[in-house]
Amino acid sequence: MVVSRKQELPLINIYIKGTRLKQKDQFKYLGSLISSDGRNNSEVASRIAQAKTNFQKMKTVLTNKNISIRTRRRALECYIEPILMYGCEAWTISKQTQKKLEATEMWFRRRMLRISWTAKKTNDTVLEEAHTTRLLISKIRKRQATFFGHVMRREKLENLVTTGMLEGKRSRGKQREKLIEGLADWLKAGKSLEAIEATKDRKKWRTMIANAVKQGT
Structure with a gap:
């Protein structure tokens, strides 16, 4: 697979014992879907x-009203959210991706x-009835920040x-947002280099992670 921002990917011919390997646009590695465009949308x-x-x-x-909403939320966090957030430490969360995750x-x-949906209740009303707030994006960012700090302190290949x-x-137009840029904004750490320095x-x-989670951003 070739990872490139170009719409037309270059063809690569790799042979093993006379057999040409098939070039792929996507493949699953360790449970995560890798795409040739370098994005994590898929x-x-x-x-x-x-x-x-x-x-x-x-x-x-999960929908049984004879079980308290608190217990059902715990079940959701235990069995469903890990499936959703698997590998999220490497995601670049654009505004579009964030909207999809919040909608989920x-x-x-x-x-x-x-x-x-015909009840026409607002999201705020639903969250109030569920006795909770929006937590998913904050959980993902926390996992990303924790993992990023570990990677930066190791000073290895990662x-x-x-x-x-x-x-x-650089290509024309607006540049893609980087993982560290999203984290720096979430942590209110200023520029990316300042966030990298803070991991040491x-x-x-x-403390920065805890404060960001507390703010609920």
């Missing part, structure tokens, strides 16, 4: 679909409370891959 869509499928399998429990979170809440620069010219102090980094 992976996020796949995770959302799998989480909804497993929610339906547990529907008799509300999809869970509405079905747990058996609220039909560090180089995350912070390294590629030779060549484990206690300071943990």
